[in-house]
Amino acid sequence: MPNINDIQNEIIEDFSLFDDWMEKYEYIIDMGKSLPLIDEKYKTDDYIIKGCQSKVWLKAEKEGDRVNFYADSDAVITKGIISMLIKVLSGQRPEEIANADLYFIEKIGLKEHLSPTRSNGLVSMIKQMKYYGLGMESKIVN
Amino acid sequence: MPAILKENSAIKFRAVREARGDFPILSTQMNGRPLVFLDSAASSQKPQFVIDAIDKYYREQNANVHRGVYSLSQLATDLFEQSREKVRAFINGQYSREVIFVRGATEGINLVAQSYGRKFFKPGGTIILSQLEHHSNIVPWQMIAEEKGLEIKVIPINKEGELQLDTFEQMLSEKVQMVAVNHISNALGTVNPVKEIVEMAHRFDVPVLIDGAQATLHGSIDVQEIGADFYVFSGHKMFGPTGIGVLWGKEELLNKMPPWHGGGEMIKTVSFEKTTFNELPFKFEAGTPNICGSIGLGAAVDYFSQFDPKEVVAYEKELLAYCTSGLEEVGGIRFVGTAKNKTSVVSFLLEGTHPYDVGIILDKLGIAVRTGHHCTQPLMDHYGIPGTIRASMAMYNNKEDIDRLIEGVRRAKMMLG
Ligand SMILES: Cc1ncc(COP(=O)(O)O)c(C=O)c1O
Numbered sequence: 001m002p003n004i005n006d007i008q009n010e011i012i013e014d015f016s017l018f019d020d021w022m023e024k025y026e027y028i029i030d031m032g033k034s035l036p037l038i039d040e041k042y043k044t045d046d047y048i049i050k051g052c053q054s055k056v057w058l059k060a061e062k063e064g065d066r067v068n069f070y071a072d073s074d075a076v077i078t079k080g081i082i083s084m085l086i087k088v089l090s091g092q093r094p095e096e097i098a099n100a101d102l103y104f105i106e107k108i109g110l111k112e113h114l115s116p117t118r119s120n121g122l123v124s125m126i127k128q129m130k131y132y133g134l135g136m137e138s139k140i141v142n
Numbered sequence: 143m144p145a146i147l148k149e150n151s152a153i154k155f156r157a158v159r160e161a162r163g164d165f166p167i168l169s170t171q172m173n174g175r176p177l178v179f180l181d182s183a184a185s186s187q188k189p190q191f192v193i194d195a196i197d198k199y200y201r202e203q204n205a206n207v208h209r210g211v212y213s214l215s216q217l218a219t220d221l222f223e224q225s226r227e228k229v230r231a232f233i234n235g236q237y238s239r240e241v242i243f244v245r246g247a248t249e250g251i252n253l254v255a256q257s258y259g260r261k262f263f264k265p266g267g268t269i270i271l272s273q274l275e276h277h278s279n280i281v282p283w284q285m286i287a288e289e290k291g292l293e294i295k296v297i298p299i300n301k302e303g304e305l306q307l308d309t310f311e312q313m314l315s316e317k318v319q320m321v322a323v324n325h326i327s328n329a330l331g332t333v334n335p336v337k338e339i340v341e342m343a344h345r346f347d348v349p350v351l352i353d354g355a356q357a358t359l360h361g362s363i364d365v366q367e368i369g370a371d372f373y374v375f376s377g378h379k380m381f382g383p384t385g386i387g388v389l390w391g392k393e394e395l396l397n398k399m400p401p402w403h404g405g406g407e408m409i410k411t412v413s414f415e416k417t418t419f420n421e422l423p424f425k426f427e428a429g430t431p432n433i434c435g436s437i438g439l440g441a442a443v444d445y446f447s448q449f450d451p452k453e454v455v456a457y458e459k460e461l462l463a464y465c466t467s468g469l470e471e472v473g474g475i476r477f478v479g480t481a482k483n484k485t486s487v488v489s490f491l492l493e494g495t496h497p498y499d500v501g502i503i504l505d506k507l508g509i510a511v512r513t514g515h516h517c518t519q520p521l522m523d524h525y526g527i528p529g530t531i532r533a534s535m536a537m538y539n540n541k542e543d544i545d546r547l548i549e550g551v552r553r554a555k556m557m558l559g
Contacts (some may be wrong), residue, residue: 021173021506026557029499053514053529054498074528075496076558 001066004096007088008104015108024109025077032080038070049121049128054078056121060132066091067132071125081105081113081122089129097133102126155450158457162538164189164445175508178546183328183487183534184512185378186359188442192381195441199434207433208407208424222433225440226423232443233373234364235390239422242389242396243436247355248278250374250389251322253426254351255282257399259320265291267319270348272297272305273524274327274334277517279353283322292319299524303330303479311342318348325363326356329516329532330479331487340369349395355379359536360458360485362451371395377435382442386435389426396422403428454537458486461535461544468548472555478530486535489516492551495558497531503554504531509547
């Protein structure tokens with residue numbers, strides 16, 4: 001398993017090939033469309049993280065010393081971004097997740113999606129992922 | 143028609159099409175493209191005329207009001223009170239003392255709920271709202287209803303997003319203690335038959351508050367003709383600054399209501415044993431008011447009066463029709479809210495997509511629309527949707543704006559479809 005920063009760097013490299021926002025977003029949308037990220041049965045209020053605009057569902061599972069994440073969103077652009085977050089954080093060790101510096105988001109020009117005013121649930125989702133990383137499997141946000 | 147226009151019926155109006163040039167922000171860019179601003183229902187842009195009034199106030203006229211003996215304070219006070227009078231004329235109120243300056247529609251509603259409600263609401267009574275309400279016209283009533291033991295009932299809507307008045311009629315009884323509905327729905331653009339609603343409620347002596355937040359942008363208001371007991375609106379939604387709005391109320395009712403906030407300005411005499419309160423409107427304006435905001439709002443009223451309200455409405459209707467038919471041509475559009483009587487608001491969904499995704503793509507194209515639930519979650523739940531994409535137009539918009547929107551929606555459809 002490559003480490004968190006290796007995966008981030010890989011994503012940054014992928015994105016450097018795009019010349020404009022359209023190509024970038026088409027790529028994100030494709031990622032959002034292609035992956036079934038969570039079993040439908042977990043898309044319940046127990047796993048929901050409510051943004052004001054789009055919803056996110058997140059489930060974490062411990063597997064040995066690793067944490068796997070499953071997530072989804074009702075908005076496809078949000079889902080595309082989630083799939084990148086999962087790529088980076090899923091399967092990593094808890095302490096690495098908790099301490100991860102997710103610089104790739106800014107580097108690929110998607111920082112605006114993490115602004116609280118976008119209210120898409122992503123900020124809360126990252127918080128929740130890190131929280132799981134800390135080993136506290138309780139839900140802190142909704 | 144507001145008295146201000148009746149009195150000035152001889153004046154020559156400017157053409158509505160000239161308005162666009164008055165709004166500096168409309169020649170700026172967003173994401174590297176000329177800004178297309180279609181979110182006026184959330185907050186309107188400001189004409190240079192209003193910006194200048196604000197600028198001039200702080201440069202040449204600023205002082206606290208109602209307290210200085212010096213001329214500058216007198217000047218500020220005069221301007222402040224002139225604004226009150228301008229607002230009175232704009233809504234055709236009877237007396238300017240019935241115009242209470244507040245922060246906005248939200249604060250106006252809270253004031254009535256907390257002052258009128260606390261004094262007059264009786265346990266076991268009912269407050270009637272509608273399915274169309276903005277959270278601002280729901281939550282303040284829930285708060286007082288909980289405190290005083292009242293029940294909230296909701297006027298239903300039909301598929302088109304129109305209030306069902308026959309049901310409303312059946313809901314009315316002596317138990318009802320307040321009816322609060324909006325004049326125009328922010329999420330759908332439905333224009334509600336407020337005059338009829340007031341008449342029906344008054345048959346049972348039930349007071350009516352009209353939330354006019356969305357109405358003042360589109361044309362003239364006549365509170366006396368509507369006959370409501372309270373009417374609230376926000377300056378920022380009618381070309382004025384943020385942080386200023388109006389609660390208009392019938393003098394008789396306002397006089398019976400206790401003050402809400404305490405402080406300076408709202409008192410006559412203060413001692414530790416007993417304080418006596420000032421008269422209207424000051425009784426409800428504790429502390430230093432938003433002087434500059436009021437003056438800006440007065441300027442917005444003056445700006446409005448440069449245009450013929452009939453022409454404004456006709457022009458906006460033209461934009462609405464153009465936008466609606468343009469979107470129809472895109473295909474896969476579901477319109478939410480298709481009332482017969484509607485302002486220039488188009489709320490829609492693009493089949494198979496989430497409003498948020500469409501909003502993001504439009505933003506990249508320099509097009510500002512609102513996506514989401516528009517602070518009307520009960521309404522969205524009623525339709526069983528997470529939200530809509532809402533394009534709301536004001537008189538400064540033009541057909542090119544709509545063309546850009548349609549092109550943007552086509553692009554979103556292509557990318558997301
Ligand atoms: C119908 C309606 N009522 C009330 C409000 C609240 O206005 P404000 O936030 O200016 O107080 C709004 C604003 O969106 C509105 O559209």
